[in-house]
Amino acid sequence: MELKNILSRQDGAEIHEKLATYRESLKEKSGQMKKMKNELEESHNEVNSLMYEVNRLKGEMASLKQQYFELRSASEKEVFQERDLAKEMINLNNQERESNNMGAGLSIGIDFPRP
Secondary structure, three states, rough: HHHHHHHOOOHHHHHHHHHHHHHHHHHHHHHHHHHHHHHHHHHHHHHHHHHHHHHHHHHHHHHHHHHHHHHHHHHHHHHHHHHHHHHHHHHHHHHHHHHHHHHHHOOOOOOOOOO
8 A cells, every 4th residue: 555655646757748848838938038028128228219319309409499489580670670770761751851842832922912
């Protein structure tokens, strides 16, 4: 009886085959996991690189926007100054014409009798 119990507790050839299969499977899965881990790290690095580039471009865009609006503002000021200058010149010309035309309405010294 004792011999049967001892033999029944010992691993059989079938169990050794299953363990060898499991070890091989574990080895393959471990290799796959390492490969996937490396791919994931590469993806993280690429994402970080792209995020850096996006932030750099956002900063560049903000700078260009500021320059654009500064130039636009300066240009608009220049246009308004030119417009004001043109209006002022027109007003001066009109005043000059009015002063020249005022002399034409003067009497020439003839008095007409009143009825």
